Amino acid sequence: MMRTRPLKVALLGCGVVGSEVARIMTTHADDLAARIGAPVELAGVAVRRPDKVREGIDPALVTTDATALVKRGDLDIVVEVIGGIEPARTLITTAFEHGASVVSANKALLAQDGAALHAAADEHGKDLYYEAAVAGAIPLIRPLRESLAGDKVNRVLGIVNGTTNFILDKMDTTGAGYQEALDEATALGYAEADPTADVEGFDAAAKAAILAGIAFHTRVRLDDVYREGMSEVTAADFASAKEMGCTIKLLAICERAGDGASVTARVHPAMIPLSHPLASVRGAYNAVFVESDASGQLMFYGPGAGGAPTASAVLGDLVAVGRNRISGTTGPGESAYAALPVSSMGEVVTRYHISLDVADKPGVLAQVATVFAEHGVSIDTVRQQGKDGEASLVVVTHRASDAALGGTVEALRNLDTVRGVASIMRVEGE
Ligand SMILES: NC(=O)C1=CN([C@@H]2O[C@H](COP(=O)(O)OP(=O)(O)OC[C@H]3O[C@@H](n4cnc5c(N)ncnc54)[C@H](O)[C@@H]3O)[C@@H](O)[C@H]2O)C=CC1
Ligand SMILES: N[C@@H](CC=O)C(=O)O
Numbered sequence: 001m002m003r004t005r006p007l008k009v010a011l012l013g014c015g016v017v018g019s020e021v022a023r024i025m026t027t028h029a030d031d032l033a034a035r036i037g038a039p040v041e042l043a044g045v046a047v048r049r050p051d052k053v054r055e056g057i058d059p060a061l062v063t064t065d066a067t068a069l070v071k072r073g074d075l076d077i078v079v080e081v082i083g084g085i086e087p088a089r090t091l092i093t094t095a096f097e098h099g100a101s102v103v104s105a106n107k108a109l110l111a112q113d114g115a116a117l118h119a120a121a122d123e124h125g126k127d128l129y130y131e132a133a134v135a136g137a138i139p140l141i142r143p144l145r146e147s148l149a150g151d152k153v154n155r156v157l158g159i160v161n162g163t164t165n166f167i168l169d170k171m172d173t174t175g176a177g178y179q180e181a182l183d184e185a186t187a188l189g190y191a192e193a194d195p196t197a198d199v200e201g202f203d204a205a206a207k208a209a210i211l212a213g214i215a216f217h218t219r220v221r222l223d224d225v226y227r228e229g230m231s232e233v234t235a236a237d238f239a240s241a242k243e244m245g246c247t248i249k250l251l252a253i254c255e256r257a258g259d260g261a262s263v264t265a266r267v268h269p270a271m272i273p274l275s276h277p278l279a280s281v282r283g284a285y286n287a288v289f290v291e292s293d294a295s296g297q298l299m300f301y302g303p304g305a306g307g308a309p310t311a312s313a314v315l316g317d318l319v320a321v322g323r324n325r326i327s328g329t330t331g332p333g334e335s336a337y338a339a340l341p342v343s344s345m346g347e348v349v350t351r352y353h354i355s356l357d358v359a360d361k362p363g364v365l366a367q368v369a370t371v372f373a374e375h376g377v378s379i380d381t382v383r384q385q386g387k388d389g390e391a392s393l394v395v396v397t398h399r400a401s402d403a404a405l406g407g408t409v410e411a412l413r414n415l416d417t418v419r420g421v422a423s424i425m426r427v428e429g430e
């Protein structure tokens with residue numbers, strides 16, 4: 001039965017995502033009401049620039065005072081799509097204190113302060129939902145938290161940043177320059193307010209922290225995630241990858257380690273075989289593999305960024321939280337009972353592609369091979385190309401620990417015959 005009193009919703013932020021949330025709330029109002037069991041009323045919209053024309057939004061609802069809006073006391077749901085740490089954090093906790101549940105897309109904040117925000121939600125008996133925070137429109141948080149709650153997840157691996165996938169895809173398939181591709185991703189609404197978050201891997205690392213926490217029922221914070229961005233990936237790296245039948249993607253990988261007694265979480269560019277499904281993830285799409293004991297391998301795929309896809313996930317949460325409000329319940333909160341430690345990157349085991357500039361003279365290959373052997377890193381293939389008395393040596397290893405590989409590279413740098421280490425890239429997905 002439909003409740004006549006509407007659910008009052010406040011929107012904090014009306015940018016790329018917020019404007020789409022407002023549009024869908026208006027255009028789909030009847031369906032949302034039918035699905036929730038009560039009409040949904042946009043009760044206020046907090047913005048930074050009040051003079052901007054916002055199509056479909058009653059100017060009387062617009063305010064620059066987000067704090068006063070969340071303190072009104074009659075709100076059911078606050079949708080936070082401002083981004084960043086402050087004032088978003090204080091606005092969310094204030095919303096709980098004044099009786100509202102919260103839907104947020106803010107991965108940076110959740111990866112830094114998720115535990116405290118969940119505790120605040122619990123304390124006030126309210127919901128904190130954030131499906132939009134990881135992989136845009138793709139349902140991932142809810143499947144991990146609810147559908148897989150009876151299984152044991154061992155690994156989550158995938159592409160979780162649309163901007164960098166868009167850039168890498170352009171560089172690989174059209175030969176576009178890095179800056180040109182980044183500008184296009186920004187214009188399309190994929191990039192963060194400061195795109196450094198995307199290209200240096202902070203955004204993907206925040207998502208990895210959130211995913212690892214939910215998947216392994218533990219707490220993983222942004223600082224626990226090993227991070228390398230993609231801004232140093234070059235056309236030469238793509239050429240090397242092609243020679244190996246691979247492409248390059250920025251991956252987030254969360255795994256159980258040490259016989260399940262700890263976890264690791266990392267974000268870095270990696271070569272993956274062209275035959276792997278992740279290799280064909282184009283543009284701003286994301287794809288995530290989840291491997292669990294009973295389910296085996298699951299793949300989640302879809303638009304990972306952009307206003308409308310992200311708003312789809314926000315609206316899904318709005319409906320879920322609205323239903324909870326109507327029935328006087330809350331959804332599942334944080335599950336961190338496993339309290340697993342996060343192991344360092346040194347313990348991660350994978351394959352490596354190392355490109356060395358060496359002197360083109362007898363015995364160099366043997367010297368290099370000895371260094372690998374001394375560090376217990378087994379070589380899979382070696383390829384050498386001469387260029388004017390110098391040579392480039394490409395070594396691909398079997399699986400080795402990051403610590404062993406680090407020691408190998410340090411020792412290689414100390415060889416007189418090694419002029420430089422041109423690139424080191426992990427090889428995944430085999
Ligand atoms: N754009 C995307 O594809 C996705 C974005 N997100 C997340 O959604 C959130 C919003 O992202 P976008 O809409 O892309 O950013 P945006 O920069 O387009 O929008 C944020 C809006 O908040 C406003 N704002 C900033 N401080 C404010 C304040 N104190 N009071 C009121 N308004 C304020 C800004 O003026 C801006 O219009 C971020 O947390 C982002 O990480 C999540 C998934 C995808
Ligand atoms: N900047 C992010 C937006 C979605 O989370 C991305 O590019 O993935």
Ligand code: NA
Nearest residue numbers: 131134136138
């Ligand atoms: Na999502």
